[in-house]
Amino acid sequence: MSAPTGSAAPPPAGSPLSIARPDLLAISPYEHAAWRPELTRLHANELPWRQAGDDSEAGLNRYPEPQPRELVQAIAALYEATPDQVLVTRGGDEGIDLLTRAFCRAGQDSILTCPPTFGMYPVAARVQGAGVVRVPLRADDGFAYDEDAVVAACVPGVKLVYVCSPNNPTGNLIGEALILRLAQRLAGRALVVVDEAYVEFADRPSVARHIASQPWLVVLRTLSKAHALAGARCGTVLAQPAIIGLLRRIVEPYNLAQPSIEAVLRALTPAALATSRARVEQIVLERGLMLKQLAACPTVTRVWPSDANFILAEFHDAQAAFERACAAGLLVRQQRELTRCLRVTVGTPEQNRSLIAAFNSLSKVSA
Ligand SMILES: *Cc1c(COP(=O)(O)O)cnc(C)c1O
Numbered sequence: 001m002s003a004p005t006g007s008a009a010p011p012p013a014g015s016p017l018s019i020a021r022p023d024l025l026a027i028s029p030y031e032h033a034a035w036r037p038e039l040t041r042l043h044a045n046e047l048p049w050r051q052a053g054d055d056s057e058a059g060l061n062r063y064p065e066p067q068p069r070e071l072v073q074a075i076a077a078l079y080e081a082t083p084d085q086v087l088v089t090r091g092g093d094e095g096i097d098l099l100t101r102a103f104c105r106a107g108q109d110s111i112l113t114c115p116p117t118f119g120m121y122p123v124a125a126r127v128q129g130a131g132v133v134r135v136p137l138r139a140d141d142g143f144a145y146d147e148d149a150v151v152a153a154c155v156p157g158v159k160l161v162y163v164c165s166p167n168n169p170t171g172n173l174i175g176e177a178l179i180l181r182l183a184q185r186l187a188g189r190a191l192v193v194v195d196e197a198y199v200e201f202a203d204r205p206s207v208a209r210h211i212a213s214q215p216w217l218v219v220l221r222t223l224s225k226a227h228a229l230a231g232a233r234c235g236t237v238l239a240q241p242a243i244i245g246l247l248r249r250i251v252e253p254y255n256l257a258q259p260s261i262e263a264v265l266r267a268l269t270p271a272a273l274a275t276s277r278a279r280v281e282q283i284v285l286e287r288g289l290m291l292k293q294l295a296a297c298p299t300v301t302r303v304w305p306s307d308a309n310f311i312l313a314e315f316h317d318a319q320a321a322f323e324r325a326c327a328a329g330l331l332v333r334q335q336r337e338l339t340r341c342l343r344v345t346v347g348t349p350e351q352n353r354s355l356i357a358a359f360n361s362l363s364k365v366s367a
Pocket of ligand 1: 090091092093094118164167168195197221222223224225230233234235
């Protein structure tokens with residue numbers, strides 16, 4: 001594949017590209033070495049031999065195929081999208097970074113985030129020199145998304161409005177009706193970027209099927225969580241083809257490493273997908289058990305329901321609980337904003353029982 005060369009023609013009115021960085025609309029992408037797998041490669045300054053022990057299919061001495069056709073098709077099938085709605089990225093984090101760079105002018109534009117939520121949205125904005133508008137979730141209402149406050153805070157220059165659903169670290173889903181309403185209310189002003197890193201653990205479909213009818217909707221997915229591939233670094237931006245075309249022009253041509261491409265293709269075979277689905281079901285069962293056990297811990301003052309593979313809990317003394325977990329050999333996540341809370345990932349049944357035992361041992365001491 002080769003990306004189209006830049007054209008300075010203004011985007012059609014009403015297109016989300018009308019809020020993209022105008023200087024990027026005219027950019028010519030790097031012209032990577034042509035992909036002609038039928039020919040012997042003497043055009044990319046690679047060595048002709050593999051390293052000893054290189055058991056990859058394609059050979060790590062070769063540059064990988066940019067946005068590999070087979071991979072894009074497999075990912076599109078997985079997420080029930082069309083290949084032209086798909087950009088495969090080095091983790092969801094790269095998708096966040098690319099969207100920020102494509103839409104936010106340094107020193108002028110902003111993103112909008114609803115804390116407590118994923119910390120990469122403001123980091124990517126700061127790295128780009130963009131501003132950060134914060135509209136907190138309603139903590140007293142199960143961390144509900146404050147739709148009207150978000151719309152009111154979406155002043156000119158706010159280009160990306162993040163909706164993390166299920167939300168990290170609070171675990172709650174943001175309803176599909178709210179998301180679609182938000183995309184409609186903000187159309188012409190900002191993209192609504194729905195981060196569905198944990199949606200496989202929720203009993204809900206992805207909102208990505210609405211992309212064709214909601215051009216201002218963007219969805220982020222990842223193989224890091226439900227597909228057990230955090231180390232492979234593989235995420236996906238799902239959006240209408242015009243947005244994907246813009247991102248393809250600025251993404252590094254070789255953003256996906258060959259071992260990762262091959263690992264992902266193996267994980268997307270029917271047998272591997274069936275295994276992943278069964279494991280997600282097991283995590284969901286364990287999550288239910290852990291919710292009950294955490295709620296029964298005398299040291300726990302509050303537990304929030306979760307649609308993800310983690311649980312947020314509040315403690316009498318979160319620091320003491322954290323240290324008790326460490327002493328049992330288990331690392332849980334402390335919270336910068338919710339200082340009385342810990343976020344615990346649902347692990348194997350054995351790991352989960354040890355963690356509960358560690359918390360329970362603490363309550364005996366402090367009682
Ligand atoms: C884990 C996570 C991601 C994506 O992580 P990658 O490993 O970069 O794909 C995105 N959003 C949220 C909320 C996450 O927790």
